[in-house]
Amino acid sequence: MTRTETIKEFFKKAVLPVAIAGLLYCIFKSACMRDGELDLLWLWILCGLPFGLHRMCVWIVPGSGSLGGGAALFVLNFVIGGLIGGFVLVWRLLVAAWYVPLTIYRLIVGH
Secondary structure (H helix, E strand, O other): OOHHHHHHHHHHHHHHHHHHHHHHHHHHOHHHEEOOEEOHHHHHHHHHHHHHHHHOOOOOOOOOOOHHHHHHHHHHHHHHHHHHHHHHHHHHHHHHHHHHHHHHHHHHHOO
């Protein structure tokens, strides 16, 4: 692996997920404030939405019910996608933390 490939992979696997997570935190932090305290569950769900919605294999589709029931299931889909995405986001941040020493090793050794 050349130095250029190593640096590109570092930015793709480490810098970009951390930057996206930081940007999402800055955007959604004010929306998750309740009585002066940060609601971490809603912050988890909102920050996980971009990472989890497209990973949902099954969407809950409302039957021939009322409009309120259909809207509730639509919101439930987003909540479930946000929860899944929260775990994906944590995984990406762990991978990013792993890529820092790995990239340093690759640059020093020259693999």
